Amino acid sequence: MTAAVPGASSLLSLSGVRKSFGSRRETNVVLRSIDLEVASGECVVLIGASGSGKSTLLRCINLLETVDDGIITLDGVEITDPGVAVDRIRGRIGIVFQAYNLFPHLSVIDNITLAPTRVHKVPVAAARRRAMEMLERVGLPDKATARPDDLSGGQQQRVAIARALVNDPAVMLLDEVTSALDPELVGEVLDLLAELRSEGMTMIINTHEMSFASRIADRICFLHGGEIHEQGTPAEILQAPRRERTRQFLSRLA
Numbered sequence: 533m534t535a536a537v538p539g540a541s542s543l544l545s546l547s548g549v550r551k552s553f554g555s556r557r558e559t560n561v562v563l564r565s566i567d568l569e570v571a572s573g574e575c576v577v578l579i580g581a582s583g584s585g586k587s588t589l590l591r592c593i594n595l596l597e598t599v600d601d602g603i604i605t606l607d608g609v610e611i612t613d614p615g616v617a618v619d620r621i622r623g624r625i626g627i628v629f630q631a632y633n634l635f636p637h638l639s640v641i642d643n644i645t646l647a648p649t650r651v652h653k654v655p656v657a658a659a660r661r662r663a664m665e666m667l668e669r670v671g672l673p674d675k676a677t678a679r680p681d682d683l684s685g686g687q688q689q690r691v692a693i694a695r696a697l698v699n700d701p702a703v704m705l706l707d708e709v710t711s712a713l714d715p716e717l718v719g720e721v722l723d724l725l726a727e728l729r730s731e732g733m734t735m736i737i738n739t740h741e742m743s744f745a746s747r748i749a750d751r752i753c754f755l756h757g758g759e760i761h762e763q764g765t766p767a768e769i770l771q772a773p774r775r776e777r778t779r780q781f782l783s784r785l786a
């Protein structure tokens with residue numbers, strides 16, 4: 533792409549992203565104007581009150597929502613272009629949600645190979661080999677033939693992460709992936725994310741876990757009023773926030 537494309541030097545770039553829901557008469561503007569640059573290997577954590585648009589932002593990046601305005605580029609290619617091949621782009625962007633979203637009637641390995649074989653036309657044998665590699669990576673190689681119901685919540689989330697990793701995505705989006713877990717199961721999932729980060733995975737993570745954010749984030753962005761209200765290193769945002777709204781948000785968590 534040409535140098536004129538905004539954010540061409542970032543892996544992922546959002547410029548003036550706007551998203552609202554509702555009718556013309558009653559519009560809920562959720563993302564007013566989001567500018568965000570994410571470098572390769574960077575781990576960005578999004579924080580903000582419930583309803584501040586964190587999930588919507590990740591869904592826009594994964595093209596699960598259509599933006600009203602603005603541009604998102606991945607590797608310099610505009611993915612918000614209406615002519616883009618959505619499935620191919622989604623293959624480059626892994627996403628994991630709060631509730632595990634595994635198909636209960638499929639084995640663990642079939643959950644992982646479903647999209648590669650059906651959507652991306654990967655031959656079954658190759659998809660299964662790759663799925664086993666990913667199960668090794670998340671520490672669950674012995675669970676390949678298990679059903680999701682036979683796994684703990686933490687193990688199910690690790691499978692969901694394996695499934696998101698299977699296409700070797702350029703970026704991983706993680707939306708409150710520990711919020712639905714019993715407290716004793718949170719650690720194994722957070723440890724896995726920390727491991728991915730140390731391997732250089734580019735990630736955007738929505739979380740309420742400030743101690744985790746502080747441990748894993750290169751940068752924390754505080755969402756408020758449909759914008760990134762304040763951003764900085766974990767020390768800057770969590771220990772010395774400059775703006776009143778950020779201080780209020782953090783003090784309510786304490």
Ligand code: ADP
Nearest residue numbers: 553554562580581582583584585586587588589
């Ligand atoms: P967060 O993840 O920060 O809690 P969300 O992105 O889930 O915030 O939601 C932001 C706002 O967008 C909320 O007011 C929510 O009700 C609204 N919203 C999200 N998705 C939809 C949708 N599909 N239809 C209508 N409103 C939505």
Ligand code: MG
Nearest residue numbers: 586587588708
């Ligand atoms: Mg959310």
